[in-house]
Amino acid sequence: MSASQLESLEKTLETYLPPEELKEVRRILFGNDTKKLELPQSAVEAAAERNFELQGCAFEAAREQLRQPRAVRVGLIQNAIVLPTDAPVMEQISALHRRVADMVEVAALCGVNIVCFQEAWTMPFAFCTREKAPWTEFAESAEEGPTTCFCQELAKKYNMVVVSPILERDEVHGGTLWNTAVVVSNSGTVLGKTRKNHIPRVGDFNESTYYMEGNTGHRVFQTQFGKIAVNICYGRHHPLNWFMYSMNGAEIIFNPSATVGDLSEPMWPIEARNAAIANHCFTCAINRVGTEHFKNEFTSGDGKKAHNDFGHFYGSSYVAAPDGSRSPGLSRTRDGLLVAELDLNLNRQISDKWSFKMTGRYEMYAQELAEAVRHDFKPSIVKE
Numbered sequence: 001m002s003a004s005q006l007e008s009l010e011k012t013l014e015t016y017l018p019p020e021e022l023k024e025v026r027r028i029l030f031g032n033d034t035k036k037l038e039l040p041q042s043a044v045e046a047a048a049e050r051n052f053e054l055q056g057c058a059f060e061a062a063r064e065q066l067r068q069p070r071a072v073r074v075g076l077i078q079n080a081i082v083l084p085t086d087a088p089v090m091e092q093i094s095a096l097h098r099r100v101a102d103m104v105e106v107a108a109l110c111g112v113n114i115v116c117f118q119e120a121w122t123m124p125f126a127f128c129t130r131e132k133a134p135w136t137e138f139a140e141s142a143e144e145g146p147t148t149c150f151c152q153e154l155a156k157k158y159n160m161v162v163v164s165p166i167l168e169r170d171e172v173h174g175g176t177l178w179n180t181a182v183v184v185s186n187s188g189t190v191l192g193k194t195r196k197n198h199i200p201r202v203g204d205f206n207e208s209t210y211y212m213e214g215n216t217g218h219r220v221f222q223t224q225f226g227k228i229a230v231n232i233c234y235g236r237h238h239p240l241n242w243f244m245y246s247m248n249g250a251e252i253i254f255n256p257s258a259t260v261g262d263l264s265e266p267m268w269p270i271e272a273r274n275a276a277i278a279n280h281c282f283t284c285a286i287n288r289v290g291t292e293h294f295k296n297e298f299t300s301g302d303g304k305k306a307h308n309d310f311g312h313f314y315g316s317s318y319v320a321a322p323d324g325s326r327s328p329g330l331s332r333t334r335d336g337l338l339v340a341e342l343d344l345n346l347n348r349q350i351s352d353k354w355s356f357k358m359t360g361r362y363e364m365y366a367q368e369l370a371e372a373v374r375h376d377f378k379p380s381i382v383k384e
């Protein structure tokens with residue numbers, strides 16, 4: 001069986017394990033079971049008609065005496081590109097707008113409050129080619145570009161916060177390019193933008209040809225539905241990156257990504273989940289699906305043969321909670337919408353239980369880190 005044929009880990013476990021064993025395996029692998037979220041029949045039918053997977057689950061928290069539950073519904077959208085990578089740029093963008101609009105409409109039927117798309121969602125993930133044309137033409141203004149205007153319409157129409165990760169062109173700073181997530185409030189105004197802090201230089205992910213390390217720090221966006229942050233793709237390998245969003249108060253951290261099986265699949269289920277545990281918050285990891293073919297061959301700089309594709313983007317988008325539980329993953333092969341209801345009260349409940357924010361020795365780390373980044377740093381090693 002090829003990597004792109006396996007539907008999902010959960011489906012394989014369900015197919016082959018007897019029910020009692022499956023329950024135990026699920027408990028050990030995935031933590032407390034999430035509740036299945038009943039979704040409207042109209043949404044289920046629309047998803048089937050539009051050929052994408054729809055899953056719903058709920059993370060519950062204990063009832064408290066002084067606080068009401070703080071239920072918020074997030075929607076994670078994963079999708080394949082619609083047109084071939086050599087179709088005209090504007091046609092590719094418009095086709096993706098139409099596809100995602102169809103999926104957001106279903107998210108609205110499911111009562112989603114905050115929706116997040118995958119990294120660089122308006123384009124093929126062409127950074128592997130290291131060619132500038134035509135890929136830089138996909139870049140748009142974060143404030144006024146056609147994609148942001150499109151998201152503003154969706155946000156207003158559905159009273160939904162929209163997190164839209166795009167390739168940004170910043171005309172204020174000489175037309176520079178950035179890997180940026182635009183956060184559009186449910187009122188339709190652009191709340192702000194946040195840029196990818198870390199650039200991969202691994203395998204075919206050589207994105208430094210296109211944009212620089214982000215300069216927006218670890219900002220958190222206060223929305224009507226909670227405080228959110230966006231840790232874009234490769235940032236998920238950096239525990240301190242998650243940590244700093246959490247330090248600024250993030251209750252939900254989205255991780256819009258583009259990554260392939262050969263490179264990262266065993267790490268995928270662990271990293272965002274571990275971040276949720278370590279930072280007492282919810283995390284939402286989103287990855288695109290499909291295999292994208294490029295006209296011109298490129299090499300990975302590893303002595304192997306040149307090729308025309310990255311390999312298989314394995315989807316598997318999921319939500320993780322601060323108690324270590326997680327949602328089922330979306331398919332490895334199909335477009336999908338995951339609707340998860342999160343009771344944000346769980347963050348403080350788990351924080352009160354495990355107290356990582358109290359037991360963390362931040363002053364000590366800060367002091368030692370400040371020393372470690374100096375050019376004349378001497379590692380603290382005790383020798384005989």
Ligand SMILES: NC(=O)NCCC(=O)O
Nearest residue numbers: 200205233234258259264
């Ligand atoms: N887009 C991106 O940052 N990909 C890097 C590969 C990975 O982090 O798995």
